[in-house]
Amino acid sequence: MKLVRYGQSGQEKPGLIDADGTLRDLSGQVADIAGDVLGDAGLEALRALDPADLPVVEGSPRLGACVGNVGKMLCIGLNYRDHAEETGLPIPDHPILFLKANSAIVGPDDDVILPRGSEKGDWEVELAAVIGKTAKYVTPEEALDHVAGYCVANDVSERGFQMDLSGQWTKGKSCDTFGPIGPWLVTRDEVPDPQDLDMSVDVNGKRMQTGNSATMIFTVAEIIAHLSELMTLHPGDVILTGTPPGVGMGMKPPVYLKDGDVMEIWIEGLGRQRQKVRADA
Known part of the structure; x- marks a missing residue:
């Protein structure tokens, strides 16, 4: 579904x-x-x-975030081997975890607003897993049974806030509108292998990111199992599982988002997002 x-x-x-x-x-x-x-x-x-x-919905209404009342949005950093290599950072021994504020969550085609002072806005296509069954101390073999489904996410980032301000990555990840998810939640029975999904990002019609979830360092199942050792995962929690190479920060020279840019985010079988970038007044 x-x-x-x-x-x-x-x-x-x-x-x-x-x-x-x-x-x-x-x-x-x-x-x-x-x-x-x-x-x-x-x-x-x-x-x-x-x-x-069921009643047909007429017209073309706005699509909101595909999951409502999200309990927590958990994000895994540097989880694609080829992305870690492009950033020059070491391959992590354990999943790198940061949180994205729920107030960042928006619909798949809503505008992305760069906050005041933003000079290093960036894109990140990510496979998101949505928890359907409470998970605590689950094994990797059991983990995917706790997933309701999967969706496209754009882990929009402000690299200056993330890397240059003292503190944690969350500062550059949690700005308003920095968490588009959708267009729809595809139930897990229609995603036979979450470790074999192509994905891409186009900015202003130019291909920037291309990848496949096969290059994840930690699989979706391993991520869920690891997180369930640290905290209880509840139905409606959303887990972003990392991004492949091609982010703006990794380009030489770096390329960052500006007012008027358009991002198109796609994952095989999960749909497409389209966001216009606006600078906050």
């Missing part, structure tokens, strides 16, 4: 995309696409519905 949230910001309704690509309304079935419906039982109940019986 492809589950979506549509409508004005803060007023999104739940929906699904049927086999013909038509948006169908789910608000008569569930209140939201959020943790309480992302478990196996909740997803099975949605699968049992006949999409033809």
Whole structure:
């Protein structure tokens, strides 16, 4: 299934995309696409519905973040071997973890706003895993059973805030609008191997990032298992699993986002995002 949230910001309704690509309304079935419906039982109940019986949503409404009421957004840094090599940083021994503020989360095609003082805005296509079942002390072999589904994420970054201001990476990762997720949540049964997904980023029509999740240092299953040793993962938590090479910071000379740029973010089978970049007034 492809589950979506549509409508004005803060007023999104739940929906699904049927086999013909038509948006169908789910608000008569569930209140939201959020943790309480992302478990196996909740997803099975949605699968049992006949999409033809659901109301068609007319027009082309805005798509919001594909998961509502996110508990926490956990991000893994330097998790692609070829990306670590382009940055000149050592291969980590354990997953590098940072948090992205939930207030950064926006829809897949919402504008990305560079905050005041931003001079080093950057893009990062990432495979995101959404937790569907509470995970604590799970093994890598069990981990993917705790995933509701996967979606596209853009881990937008402000490298100056991230690297030059004292403190943690979170400063450059949590600015408003720096966490687009969607367009839809694809349930795990439709993603047979999360370690074999092509992905890319185009900026102003020029290909910048190209990669495949096969080059992850730590697999999605290993990441979930590791995080579950540190904290309980709850339904609706979103985990960003790292980015392949081709970020602006890694280019020679570096290339950073500016007002008016357009980013297109794509992952095989999970859909495409498109964001216009705006400088905050």
